[in-house]
Amino acid sequence: MRALHGIDLEVRRGEALGLVGESGCGKSVTWLAALGLLGSRARVGGAVRLEGRDLVGTPVAELERVRGRHIAMIFQDPSSSLNPVHRIGRQLGEALKLHRGLDGGAAEAEARRLLDRVHIADAQRRLGDYPHELSGGMNQRVMIAMALAGQPDLLVADEPTTALDATVQAQILELLGEIRRDSGMALVLISHDLGVVAENTDRVCVMYAGRIVEDAPIDTVFEAPAHPYTKGLLAALPELDGARRVLTPIAGVVPEPWNLPKGCSFAPRCDRRVDACEAAPPLPTLREADHRVACIRA
Amino acid sequence: MTALLEVSNLSRVYEVRRGAWPFGRQATLHAVDGVSFELPAGRTLGLVGESGCGKTTTAKLVLGLVPVTGGEVRIGGESLPAAGTPSWRALRRRMQMVYQDPLGALDRRLSVGRQVMEPLAIHDIGKPAERLDKALAMLDAVGLAQHHFDRFPHELSGGQRQRIVLARALMLDPQLLVCDEPISALDVSIQAQVVNLLLALQQKLGLAYLFISHDLRMVRQVSHEVAVMYLGRIVEQGDPDRLFATPAHPYTQALVSAIPTHARAKRQRVVLPGEPPNPVDRPAGCAFHPRCRHATTRCRVEAPALRILADGRRAACHNAEQIA
Numbered sequence: 001m002r003a004l005h006g007i008d009l010e011v012r013r014g015e016a017l018g019l020v021g022e023s024g025c026g027k028s029v030t031w032l033a034a035l036g037l038l039g040s041r042a043r044v045g046g047a048v049r050l051e052g053r054d055l056v057g058t059p060v061a062e063l064e065r066v067r068g069r070h071i072a073m074i075f076q077d078p079s080s081s082l083n084p085v086h087r088i089g090r091q092l093g094e095a096l097k098l099h100r101g102l103d104g105g106a107a108e109a110e111a112r113r114l115l116d117r118v119h120i121a122d123a124q125r126r127l128g129d130y131p132h133e134l135s136g137g138m139n140q141r142v143m144i145a146m147a148l149a150g151q152p153d154l155l156v157a158d159e160p161t162t163a164l165d166a167t168v169q170a171q172i173l174e175l176l177g178e179i180r181r182d183s184g185m186a187l188v189l190i191s192h193d194l195g196v197v198a199e200n201t202d203r204v205c206v207m208y209a210g211r212i213v214e215d216a217p218i219d220t221v222f223e224a225p226a227h228p229y230t231k232g233l234l235a236a237l238p239e240l241d242g243a244r245r246v247l248t249p250i251a252g253v254v255p256e257p258w259n260l261p262k263g264c265s266f267a268p269r270c271d272r273r274v275d276a277c278e279a280a281p282p283l284p285t286l287r288e289a290d291h292r293v294a295c296i297r298a
Numbered sequence: 299m300t301a302l303l304e305v306s307n308l309s310r311v312y313e314v315r316r317g318a319w320p321f322g323r324q325a326t327l328h329a330v331d332g333v334s335f336e337l338p339a340g341r342t343l344g345l346v347g348e349s350g351c352g353k354t355t356t357a358k359l360v361l362g363l364v365p366v367t368g369g370e371v372r373i374g375g376e377s378l379p380a381a382g383t384p385s386w387r388a389l390r391r392r393m394q395m396v397y398q399d400p401l402g403a404l405d406r407r408l409s410v411g412r413q414v415m416e417p418l419a420i421h422d423i424g425k426p427a428e429r430l431d432k433a434l435a436m437l438d439a440v441g442l443a444q445h446h447f448d449r450f451p452h453e454l455s456g457g458q459r460q461r462i463v464l465a466r467a468l469m470l471d472p473q474l475l476v477c478d479e480p481i482s483a484l485d486v487s488i489q490a491q492v493v494n495l496l497l498a499l500q501q502k503l504g505l506a507y508l509f510i511s512h513d514l515r516m517v518r519q520v521s522h523e524v525a526v527m528y529l530g531r532i533v534e535q536g537d538p539d540r541l542f543a544t545p546a547h548p549y550t551q552a553l554v555s556a557i558p559t560h561a562r563a564k565r566q567r568v569v570l571p572g573e574p575p576n577p578v579d580r581p582a583g584c585a586f587h588p589r590c591r592h593a594t595t596r597c598r599v600e601a602p603a604l605r606i607l608a609d610g611r612r613a614a615c616h617n618a619e620q621i622a
Contacts, residue, residue, distance in 0.1 A: 022485040135573050165348040166512060167570045170556035174569055192486060195558035222560045236490035238519040240542050240557060247519065249490035253455045 018197030021207035089127030099150035344521030400459035536611025
């Protein structure tokens with residue numbers, strides 16, 4: 001089974017990039033593959049270059065110096081990413097020792113500073129807490145603090161707020177934006193929610209069935225989307241203000257990865273389909289310098 | 299005209315133990331605390347709020363799946379009988395529930411068709427041939443084909459499964475459908491399909507929906523009226539367009555402004571401090587005051603009642619006029 005079909009992606013230093021798509025489209029797998037986290041049965045082709053150095057095929061020992069130190073990742077469910085039987089302070093200390101070689105008092109002081117950084121009140125006391133003593137939003141703050149422990153150049157946040165309540169989601173997104181402004185760290189935000197991505201990134205890649213179908217600045221995606229799938233996603237979302245309109249759903253369902261159509265994978269659901277769409281998958285083409293679309297009808 | 303569903307002063311209390319056994323002390327958790335609303339036939343009431351605010355408990359109380367501690371639920375003017383009694387069973391034909399996770403709500407070992415026919419068997423309605431005809435007609439009504447009848451839940455997509463759950467709920471011609479997060483587990487492009495189906499069915503069959511969701515945009519799309527809950531109480535209730543455009547309660551203001559949107563640049567976000575408190579430690583006075591930036595001394599001691607504002611909506615806030 002092939003999960004990804006040639007992903008070309010570039011994240012510039014300090015940039016915030018959004019990755020949007022429905023479940024199973026390959027948004028998470030892209031980053032797990034890039035960081036060599038997919039296990040030995042997965043075959044990864046192509047190249048992943050970090051400041052010119054290729055990560056695909058590098059020995060695990062070398063990759064471990066990249067993970068956390070250069071690229072850190074946070075996941076949807078913070079309470080299952082944290083170890084339930086260790087105190088928060090110990091888990092932060094472990095990351096600090098691994099990535100920065102800090103020990104003892106220096107590690108504790110830095111851990112306290114990191115908890116302050118993610119706005120956890122009473123940091124000293126919280127270092128002695130276990131994950132179950134904190135709420136979901138607090139645990140996600142701890143995860144962000146751990147990711148910051150290695151002072152990464154790039155933070156990959158995989159659905160970081162999906163498991164959280166609306167008002168807590170707002171707090172976490174605000175925090176990610178603030179950290180990015182202060183530290184100049186690049187951010188990749190993976191989400192199924194176009195709104196979440198719109199507010200926090202400069203550029204967005206829309207994925208469908210293992211391919212990037214559109215890559216454009218955030219305003220272009222909302223004001224002049226080119227790919228029929230992007231257009232369909234926007235038409236299927238209701239608004240919170242203005243007159244209510246009938247939603248236009250995208251017909252059909254996402255194809256299964258082992259049963260993809262021969263041509264464009266969106267063709268069976270597309271209202272602009274022509275015969276040529278079913279011949280071969282469309283190649284991404286540049287419409288403008290910063291706007292790439294994979295559709296022959298766009 | 300009496301409403302189809304009348305809920306008055308509904309409450310549900312759980313006795314819980316705080317801390318590890320045997321040292322914990324007894325505490326009382328008010329999951330739902332004095333909730334009242336009316337739902338006329340053929341209309342939709344949207345219920346929104348964060349997790350733990352009592353939305354789902356309210357839904358279960360309405361159907362009698364959880365016994366009430368106080369207050370009353372009336373269906374078509376009749377008081378809801380105790381669960382398990384023959385009269386409750388008879389009344390349950392008129393009200394059905396749709397859950398968030400369709401795969402969990404379906405039996406994986408039964409074919410789709412048998413599950414859709416099952417409500418008729420339970421209530422002993424019609425002959426087998428009639429049941430079959432009705433099930434096939436219902437599959438068609440929810441947008442599925444005849445060949446889906448012999449399939450099993452795992453062979454269908456999430457959206458198709460939710461259609462099956464809907465078809466099954468509609469087999470007894472109910473008047474009220476309680477939908478608890480019916481689209482949250484579905485992909486964005488599928489959500490619109492199911493929402494449009496719900497609206498079409500309402501038009502055709504005159505169904506009333508109690509629609510529970512945390513997605514304010516979808517709630518606005520389907521509802522005739524919206525109630526916002528916080529820690530077991532309704533804090534604001536009214537017309538969805540007005541309520542979301544100019545929220546009166548500070549909590550609704552924060553909820554609305556927390557929705558991520560592309561138009562954010564034009565709007566200032568209200569970020570609430572802290573998180574929803576544990577319902578066991580319900581703050582004195584207005585339960586929202588520790589997170590409210592407009593809180594006054596009065597809010598700390600006196601719980602505001604849900605009162606009618608000048609424009610006809612209801613809000614439970616002492617200062618609703620000043621901060622709107």
